[in-house]
Amino acid sequence: MIHKHDLIIVGAGLAGLRAAVETSKYADVGVISKLFPTRSHSGAAQGGIAAALGNEEHDTVEWHVFDSVKGSDYLGDQDAIEMMCGEAPDAIYELEHLGVPFSRTKDGKIAQRQFGGHTKEIFDENGNSKRIPVLRACYSADRTGHVILHTLYEQCVKSNVRFYSEYFILSLIMDEGVCKGLTAFNIRDGQIHTFHAKAVMFGTGGYGRAYRVTSNAYANSGDGVAIAFRAGIPLEDMEFVQFHPTGLYPLGILVTEGARGEGGFLVNKDGERFMKNYAPTVMELAPRDMVTRSIQTEINEGRGIDGKDFVNLDLTHLGEAKLKERLPEITGFAKTYAGIDPVKQPIPILPTAHYSMGGIPTNLFGNVLADEKGNIVKGFFAAGECACVSVHGANRLGTNSLLDAVVHGRRTGKTIVKYLRDAEFGTLPANAEEKDIEKFKKLYATTSGENADKIRVRLKEEMTNKCGVFRNEKDLLSMLDTIHELKEKYKNVHMMHKGKVFNTELQEIIELGNMLEYSDAIVTGALARQECRGAHWRIDHPKRDDVNWLKHTIAFKTEKGIELKYKPVKILKYQPQERKY
Amino acid sequence: MKVTLSIQRFDPEKDKKPYRKEYEIDVDPTFRILDCLDKVKWDIDGGLTYRRSCSHGICGSDAVMINGKNMLACQVLVQDFKKKYIKIDPLPSLPVIKDLVVDMDGFFAKYEVVKPYLIAKTQPPVKERYQSQEDRALIDEAVNCILCGACSASCPSLWSNDAYLGPAAMLKAYRFVFDSRDDAQAERLDVVDTPDGLWRCHTIFNCVEVCPKEINITWHLSQLKKKCAMREL
Ligand SMILES: Cc1cc2nc3c(=O)[nH]c(=O)nc-3n(C[C@H](O)[C@H](O)[C@H](O)COP(=O)(O)OP(=O)(O)OC[C@H]3O[C@@H](n4cnc5c(N)ncnc54)[C@H](O)[C@@H]3O)c2cc1C
Ligand code: SF4
Ligand code: FES
Numbered sequence: 001m002i003h004k005h006d007l008i009i010v011g012a013g014l015a016g017l018r019a020a021v022e023t024s025k026y027a028d029v030g031v032i033s034k035l036f037p038t039r040s041h042s043g044a045a046q047g048g049i050a051a052a053l054g055n056e057e058h059d060t061v062e063w064h065v066f067d068s069v070k071g072s073d074y075l076g077d078q079d080a081i082e083m084m085c086g087e088a089p090d091a092i093y094e095l096e097h098l099g100v101p102f103s104r105t106k107d108g109k110i111a112q113r114q115f116g117g118h119t120k121e122i123f124d125e126n127g128n129s130k131r132i133p134v135l136r137a138c139y140s141a142d143r144t145g146h147v148i149l150h151t152l153y154e155q156c157v158k159s160n161v162r163f164y165s166e167y168f169i170l171s172l173i174m175d176e177g178v179c180k181g182l183t184a185f186n187i188r189d190g191q192i193h194t195f196h197a198k199a200v201m202f203g204t205g206g207y208g209r210a211y212r213v214t215s216n217a218y219a220n221s222g223d224g225v226a227i228a229f230r231a232g233i234p235l236e237d238m239e240f241v242q243f244h245p246t247g248l249y250p251l252g253i254l255v256t257e258g259a260r261g262e263g264g265f266l267v268n269k270d271g272e273r274f275m276k277n278y279a280p281t282v283m284e285l286a287p288r289d290m291v292t293r294s295i296q297t298e299i300n301e302g303r304g305i306d307g308k309d310f311v312n313l314d315l316t317h318l319g320e321a322k323l324k325e326r327l328p329e330i331t332g333f334a335k336t337y338a339g340i341d342p343v344k345q346p347i348p349i350l351p352t353a354h355y356s357m358g359g360i361p362t363n364l365f366g367n368v369l370a371d372e373k374g375n376i377v378k379g380f381f382a383a384g385e386c387a388c389v390s391v392h393g394a395n396r397l398g399t400n401s402l403l404d405a406v407v408h409g410r411r412t413g414k415t416i417v418k419y420l421r422d423a424e425f426g427t428l429p430a431n432a433e434e435k436d437i438e439k440f441k442k443l444y445a446t447t448s449g450e451n452a453d454k455i456r457v458r459l460k461e462e463m464t465n466k467c468g469v470f471r472n473e474k475d476l477l478s479m480l481d482t483i484h485e486l487k488e489k490y491k492n493v494h495m496m497h498k499g500k501v502f503n504t505e506l507q508e509i510i511e512l513g514n515m516l517e518y519s520d521a522i523v524t525g526a527l528a529r530q531e532c533r534g535a536h537w538r539i540d541h542p543k544r545d546d547v548n549w550l551k552h553t554i555a556f557k558t559e560k561g562i563e564l565k566y567k568p569v570k571i572l573k574y575q576p577q578e579r580k581y
Numbered sequence: 582m583k584v585t586l587s588i589q590r591f592d593p594e595k596d597k598k599p600y601r602k603e604y605e606i607d608v609d610p611t612f613r614i615l616d617c618l619d620k621v622k623w624d625i626d627g628g629l630t631y632r633r634s635c636s637h638g639i640c641g642s643d644a645v646m647i648n649g650k651n652m653l654a655c656q657v658l659v660q661d662f663k664k665k666y667i668k669i670d671p672l673p674s675l676p677v678i679k680d681l682v683v684d685m686d687g688f689f690a691k692y693e694v695v696k697p698y699l700i701a702k703t704q705p706p707v708k709e710r711y712q713s714q715e716d717r718a719l720i721d722e723a724v725n726c727i728l729c730g731a732c733s734a735s736c737p738s739l740w741s742n743d744a745y746l747g748p749a750a751m752l753k754a755y756r757f758v759f760d761s762r763d764d765a766q767a768e769r770l771d772v773v774d775t776p777d778g779l780w781r782c783h784t785i786f787n788c789v790e791v792c793p794k795e796i797n798i799t800w801h802l803s804q805l806k807k808k809c810a811m812r813e814l
Pocket of ligand 3: 632637641655
């Protein structure tokens, strides 16, 4: 079956929905999502969304830019960061106008809280400049992503956007370098459909599911990233995976950084607030990569609680009232999943795979890039966590990614509206869905073979151990071997269940294939990059190396395997400095 | 430890009607019920079908009936149950697509009836609209709804009359009627102030008991009822 829309948006998280709100006024838009829209993982974001509104104290866009550049370990492109931070206040006011129920200040403005790496400049008695935490994260209790996601969906309902919920996309349809649409299967009946469009936009989210300990949803299997890669589009900076410092032990469910923003302490088995040894000025509010490495070091050096793989996050001094008002959701998580009452006991935490800095390369306007030179792919756009603009460089600051999704969802929407003015459908290549039909046939014909879960478990376990917080050449080489071995096994994967209706086993097998695809790019990039920068930490190359590595990785999928190229970072005002907090 | 899951199965491509199947599996006491379902799916029967995504009670995908009570499979642990024989069924009263997956189209159609979006009839200011902390507090609980459907599927009034909009849709109406920024109170009250709207709620409190976000839904409905009564005066 063929569906025709001017624009197909894949993904109904903040990026996809914000673009849908922007474009549906002017164009015929179809939004495809493998989940019902409000189930998208944007809804899990707790802490906040950054913008220098200055509602609680003086703040400037310039400070926000500086913090993001520094936070990115100077790998973020400064033109992109300037645009994002500059557009942030307007983007937030717009969200408020659309109905987002932000928490409020005493005088009724949008409330803001502190978050790691976000600072203001002050001067001490000797006139020396110093940076201390600033109230910049706009929030709605600890459910910020949830309320924004629901509000954007509500606005789409209001403007009658056509949703294809529980449709799972399989491949892009490319014709001589131009994107003409895509194929997807309807999860409800297993049928493959073709979507013919003048423009396709991906807002397919992150790829953290390749790790065992993760804050990411089952759905974050990086499908969009893998599908683009297979279609000949390169991937940028894939080796940069953010590990959030505070995942609830042992699963990795996120305990928001807001908990530290509100004053939570990190302590080791000796009851020591160990962050004073790593980031004496900002302590627990240092950027994520630093706090994560500090925690992992404490654990590796035997100072985890009871010698186990976790340290404690202590909120007991905040008191019941504050926890109830500001952090109700995580109070609930701690009770449900760890049997702990944060009012009385500290919360056991460990680093958890959380955010994908890398992804599909785009320019500032959401056009997907075909190469390291900046040529664009006609008809194909991307925004949100699946994309790499790059505003986060080597390490994203907390609350900058909801912002990324909203600002770039909006901006990409505007780009597409212009693009559609003189874009045409063109003709679809013959048999566009052939390959996917073949793939399905093969899976349906299997009677024995490899167990998908075994492949998945090994991938996740080894990615966590060998391509996690601390990396080295030996482990990365061994990880590449594992991936190649698992890819071979995957060719023989056995699908136990042969039903057509809601075959979630089929879906999981395809997701696994996508995970293997992009994990290869993560590890290949990590192996090549012989330095420490942001979230990428090579213990065998323990320094940042601006001479050789101040550049973006651009990975191409070729017949012979993955080929790496590089492109320069856009540096405007801020020259790289050592990153101290 | 060992637990036995008794799961209602139904495959529309094979089965004429639903049946139960038992699975004995080895689990940690800290496993979520969702982890148990995964274990069955991955080790024993790839065909076992259920929805899920976030795995920590925020996306609303996996509301099912466990030992007779609607809840999120990702929000309860094995150790939360005394008996190690656990019964899992799809949400009651909704059409079953397969195993634990139900058709939520009707649920969302009712959600759409109450105009679930902010309607502000004045031009927005350059910055944010102001809202006092007191006004914001009025919708504190209501905005937490994750549209899981557990409440509506537990409501006897809805079971006996499918035209009833149900607690989730009513709560959504409340969320906007009581949002100080919204200008469509009258329109929305017109929708809920009907026999198949608010007045079908007989304060049975089933919804409140099952809501995984601990929203006092009935209280919110009673506030809406007051608003309707006031406007008749
Ligand atoms: C627990 C947690 C807390 C966070 N907290 C914060 C925070 O406080 N502040 C902040 O700024 N950021 C936070 N983040 C990060 C932020 O939430 C995400 O980066 C952001 O929401 C991503 O939005 P998105 O629209 O790009 O993707 P998502 O919201 O993940 O949406 C992806 C969409 O793509 C669809 N999709 C994917 N693959 C397919 C396919 N094959 N076929 C069809 N559809 C598909 C999915 O159904 C979904 O609709 C947090 C992340 C996590 C995991
Ligand atoms: S009110 Fe509670 S039970 Fe009902 S849909 Fe919302 S979250 Fe689920
Ligand atoms: S899986 Fe998201 S609520 Fe349970």
